[in-house]
Amino acid sequence: MSTKKSYQLLQKAAFCYVEAGWLAEACRVWEQIGDYHQAALTYEQMSNWAKAAHCYQLTQNWSNAARCYLMCEQPQAAADCWQKVGETLKAAWIWADNLQQIYLTQSQLSNFIPQTETEALEIQLIIARCEASSGKKAESAKRLKEQLEPLLKQGQKHLYEWALTIAKVLTRPDLTAVIYATAYRGNMLNACQEWEQWAISTLGDATGIPKQEVVAELATYEFEVITVNRIGEIIERVWQQARYFSEPLRNNDLEMVYIPGGTFIMGSPEKEIYSDDSQRPQHHVTVQPFYMSKYQVTQAQWRVIANLPKIERDLNPDPSGYFYNQATYPVEYVSWDEAVEFCARLSKATKKEYRLPSEAEWEYACRAGTTTPFHYGQTITSNLANYAAASYTYAEEAAGEYRRRTTPVGSFPPNSFGLYDMHGNVYEWCADPWHDSYEGAPKDGRVWLENGNDNYTPVLRGGSWLNSSGNCRSGYRYKHSRRDLIYSHIGFRVCCMVGMT
DSSP: HHHHHHHHHHHHHHHHHHTOOOHHHHHHHHHTTTTTHHHHHHHHHTTTHHHHHHHHHTTTTTHHHHHHHHHTTHHHOOOOOOOHHTTTTHHHHHHHHHHHHHHHHHHHHOOOOSSSSSHHHHHHHHHHHHHHTTTTTHHHHHHHHOOOOHHHOOOOOOHHHHHHHHHHHTTOHHHHHHHHHHHTTTTTTOOOHHHHHHHHHHGGGGOOOOOOOOOOOOOOEEEEEEEEEETTEEEEEEEEEEEEEEEOOOOOOOOEEEEEOOEEEEOOOOTSOOOOOOOOOEEEEEEEEEEESOOOOBBBHHHHHTSOOSSSSOOOOOOGGGSSOOOTTOOSSOOOOHHHHHHHHHHHHHTTTTEEEOOHHHHHHHHOOOOOSSSBOOOOTTTBBBSSSTTTOSOOOOOOOOOOSSTTTTOSOTTSSSOOOBSSSSSSEEEEOOOOOOOTOOOOSSSOTOOOOOEEEEEEEEEOOTOOGGGGGTTTTOOSTTOOOOOOTTOOOEEEETTTT
């Protein structure tokens, strides 16, 4: 058997071991054939940080090796790895923080000339850490305060972690609160989760962190989240878990997913393909927790609610045109007014406050912590969403299938919040009237009523089966002409506030 054939068979065997959950055996094979990168990734899955670091070293992936050495509490080895790639300041931070080698740190800094604003900020934080360890706590606190604005401007995760470590060493809860609030302003929502828990329990509302209300006992479900690159190749698969409750609707339960509160950057950057000024300026919005329907409202669910007593207007139980009577397909040919009537009837029947999402809530829920054009990453494909894929590509992916109609809800992988079909299938109504840009937009996630035309120009989000990929972006907004018009590519999903269950 040829060497190449043998390699391929062993490679397949390793992947089979991974699929079977025999990770140690997979690592043995990866190392046998010299694929140390795969071995390192698999060791990480096993939380075997020392072996992962060693394998990363063999591939000269020094940054990942340093990270893994820190995870297994080998700071000197981590510092050595950073030095291998000329990251003197990251090594200096380890000397100052983990090893407390103050004199070594100071000697290294004395010969280092910063080339970027990030490096200048790193130096100031390292000096502050040295001062904190050598009894100069007042000087350290003063220096740390002076770096808060540069910290916000740079917006890099490791800088927040360094600053929070210094505040902990100084035992200064006031500084911790300010730094954490700055992290939220800088969109570093998950910079340091233990500090979030500490800050909320210690300082309460003074942190500026969205308040996570106590929710009722909820069921959970697991799902796989997919990330793709510019050519549409899957580069990451991660299993996530979400919580939800079910609203019984005659065997067509409406599943409402818990969306945790947080802060995000709303809108599209100028460099994003097909973006325009209506999606700008980008701005930070803090959203409180809420529930959102897991899927777009289906025809079966619509039929149940449409047969309930009228609140303000009549509803056609079967509005969905030539896609009529497909129970698990999204309802369409529904106007904004009719969607609001649906929410009103549902609210009365359940004694909960159901409504359409605000634009901010919709985009926050769609992005689910991402900042890329799509929650899948740099692009989408027809394997990930239902849109006019045969005619339109977004990045470098191949043209796909154009289905020319809706698909059953939940046909494609969800985002990290566990929501399905946020890109494509049918456009979704939002509660807000149209505004030409985000100038003056509220920063608290509420429906933006001020200075909007609330008679003729509602907002649609998410794109549909007959739209291009660019119209399916997380930040895309569409100005619909009137609230009473219906089309075959427009549906909706609903929201409910936490505390209403």
